[in-house]
Amino acid sequence: MNSFFGKTSKRLATGLALAVVCTSSAMAQSKPTMVITLDKAIETALAENPTMKVADKEIELKKVADKEAWQALLPSVDAQLSLQHSIKVAEIRTSMGSFKMGMDGSTTAQGGITISLPIFAPTVYQNMKLTKEDIQVAQEKARGSKLDLVNQVTKAYYAALLSKDSYDVMVKAYKTSTENYNQINKMYEVGTVSEYDKISAEVQMRNMNSAVVSAETGIRLSLLRLKVLMGITADVNLQINDNLKAYESQLVMPNELGQNAVDNNTDLRQLDLNVKLLERTRKLLKTNFMPTVAVQLSGQYQSMSNDNWNLFNYHYSPSLALAFSVSVPLYRASNFTKLQSNKIQISQLLDTRDYTRRQLTIAASSYRENMVSTVAKIESNRQAVAQADKAVSISAKRYEVGKGTVLELNQSETALTQAELTYNQSVFDYLTNRADLEYTMGKD
Numbered sequence: 001m002n003s004f005f006g007k008t009s010k011r012l013a014t015g016l017a018l019a020v021v022c023t024s025s026a027m028a029q030s031k032p033t034m035v036i037t038l039d040k041a042i043e044t045a046l047a048e049n050p051t052m053k054v055a056d057k058e059i060e061l062k063k064v065a066d067k068e069a070w071q072a073l074l075p076s077v078d079a080q081l082s083l084q085h086s087i088k089v090a091e092i093r094t095s096m097g098s099f100k101m102g103m104d105g106s107t108t109a110q111g112g113i114t115i116s117l118p119i120f121a122p123t124v125y126q127n128m129k130l131t132k133e134d135i136q137v138a139q140e141k142a143r144g145s146k147l148d149l150v151n152q153v154t155k156a157y158y159a160a161l162l163s164k165d166s167y168d169v170m171v172k173a174y175k176t177s178t179e180n181y182n183q184i185n186k187m188y189e190v191g192t193v194s195e196y197d198k199i200s201a202e203v204q205m206r207n208m209n210s211a212v213v214s215a216e217t218g219i220r221l222s223l224l225r226l227k228v229l230m231g232i233t234a235d236v237n238l239q240i241n242d243n244l245k246a247y248e249s250q251l252v253m254p255n256e257l258g259q260n261a262v263d264n265n266t267d268l269r270q271l272d273l274n275v276k277l278l279e280r281t282r283k284l285l286k287t288n289f290m291p292t293v294a295v296q297l298s299g300q301y302q303s304m305s306n307d308n309w310n311l312f313n314y315h316y317s318p319s320l321a322l323a324f325s326v327s328v329p330l331y332r333a334s335n336f337t338k339l340q341s342n343k344i345q346i347s348q349l350l351d352t353r354d355y356t357r358r359q360l361t362i363a364a365s366s367y368r369e370n371m372v373s374t375v376a377k378i379e380s381n382r383q384a385v386a387q388a389d390k391a392v393s394i395s396a397k398r399y400e401v402g403k404g405t406v407l408e409l410n411q412s413e414t415a416l417t418q419a420e421l422t423y424n425q426s427v428f429d430y431l432t433n434r435a436d437l438e439y440t441m442g443k444d
Contacts, residue, residue: 033237038157041230045153046146048231055142062138066131072124075117080300083311084108103305109314112300119324120293126284133280137273143444144266151439153229155432160222161244162428166421167215168243173417174208176392180409181205197406204410244427251378251430254371254437262360264442271353278346285342288335291328298323360440367437374430381423388416 046052089102181201188198223238262268298321303314395412398404
């Protein structure tokens with residue numbers, strides 16, 4: 001009876017493994033496969049992610065606004081055409097008599113062109129400079145979007161590696177526990193071990209099987225997040241031929257942070273540019289107190305007091321006028337309050353910048369300290385894996401010769417699995433903290 005159940009469990013486990021392999025193979029064949037590295041993932045994300053496309057179009061809009069600003073200095077040309085029929089004209093009465101302002105039932109035709117050109121327009125000059133600085137703000141925002149996307153893709157890629165390596169650890173542990181179960185089951189069938197040992201080995205195997213399924217789900221979710229960030233569709237199968245161990249050579253002690261370590265941070269640079277933008281806006285507001293000078297050339301043809309509607313038979317007389325205009329603002333209360341509001345906004349933004357700089361400096365120091373701590377633990381974790389692997393071999397030999405227990409065997413396997421997971425996690429922590437540090441420092 002025991003032999004029958006043992007063989008049945010073995011067949012079920014083998015069938016389940018084959019079903020998973022067949023299903024995975026069928027799904028992989030039905031989807032296009034993209035083999036990616038970290039550089040490939042970042043390159044694809046920068047090309048396909050909608051965030052970057054929106055940022056680029058924002059820069060294009062600012063450039064159009066800049067062109068519109070200097071076009072205000074170009075001459076403007078307006079044409080006017082009018083036709084007026086007087087049914088009854090007004091009459092003026094004076095002490096000398098009365099007379100009409102024209103003739104009843106007459107038609108007046110008029111057409112002309114007006115050319116205007118600003119000679120001195122301080123508002124336009126400042127607005128031109130304002131739009132150029134606005135372009136710089138848009139470009140820095142685009143750079144910030146790029147850095148943020150690179151940071152997210154990098155961490156998502158490392159998370160996918162962690163899930164993949166964790167899955168490999170679980171598969172290895174499941175394979176070991178399955179081999180142990182098969183060996184203990186054979187020993188149980190011949191009566192050399194107790195049923196407790198067989199049950200303990202089977203429980204260990206099933207626990208590892210559940211861990212494998214969970215790790216497999218973790219891989220799918222991490223790859224799905226990476227697909228979203230890369231801007232590719234879900235029907236593409238991502239393949240990563242990489243692992244966290246390959247980054248061991250990059251696990252070095254980070255350098256000390258300088259006093260200006262976060263000066264290149266995109267948030268800080270955007271605040272600096274916004275301060276300059278407000279200062280330029282202040283200069284623009286001051287132009288409300290300055291005069292403007294313009295020249296206008298007007299030419300027209302007109303015909304008055306016509307008694308018919310035949311426009312082509314009218315007698316037209318031309319006129320031409322050149323006018324210079326000077327507009328001097330004397331008093332407008334809102335101009336003063338706008339300047340006061342602008343001054344408060346600049347002060348508020350400078351306070352925000354100081355606070356942001358302190359927060360960024362603290363964050364950068366935190367990431368560096370985490371990296372230092374991780375480097376200190378890496379070697380210890382590596383040795384822990386080697387010792388745990390050795391402990392598994394020893395416990396297996398002890399159990400085989402009857403000097404050890406199945407509990408020791410299970411504990412050694414669990415310790416090895418935990419040591420390998422801890423080592424992978426420490427490498428992942430270092431890489432993600434480095435990515436966050438580089439983002440905080442504004443490294444392109």
